[in-house]
Amino acid sequence: MNKIKNSLAMTLVLTVLTTLIICDSALGQQPGIKRTELQRYDLSHPGWEAIQVRIDFAPGTSFARHKHPGEEMIYVLEGTLEYQVEGKPPVKLKAGETLFIPAGTIHSARNVGSGNGAELATYIVEKGKPLVDLVK
Structure with a gap:
């Protein structure tokens, strides 16, 4: 048994x-999106973790509407990326600029530049839940 x-x-x-x-x-x-997980660590608050990911966008590509089970902090590494965050007008960010996305907020990202676009995404999320939840 x-x-x-x-x-x-x-x-x-x-x-x-x-x-x-x-x-x-x-x-x-x-197609055109490359995600590279850089680090993942448990936080001192039980059940939560921090994850850092580099996301590269080929010219003209976008990451579909999605949400996360926690906060996301974005730092644009290169290129020009446009973010559409639910309830807000689109925002274009260039290298060195940042964006904060609250937990559960639907958003998308698109490379509007002529070259590669890249961001460093840091997530503070509930451990064990899918990091990305695609939304229609």
């Missing part, structure tokens, strides 16, 4: 991990 329980538990864990890897890979493989 214990072997069956252990086997079922292991199958569940592997299924969840595989799903997370596939979802994260699919987001990173959007």
Whole structure:
């Protein structure tokens, strides 16, 4: 009986991990978008983590409307990126400029420059939840 329980538990864990890897890979493989996770650490507040990701946008590409299970802080590394944050007019940011997106706020990003666009995104999110939730 214990072997069956252990086997079922292991199958569940592997299924969840595989799903997370596939979802994260699919987001990173959007045409013209490259996501590179730089660091991920548990915070002193239980159940929360900080994640830093570099996101590169080829000219003319965009990241579809989405939201996060926590706050996002953006620092534009290169190029010109336009952000559409729900309830606000679009904002264009150049290298060195920043943007804060509150938890659960629907937003999108688009490279409006002629060259590569890149941002450093820092997320303060609930651990174990999908980092990105795509929205129609």
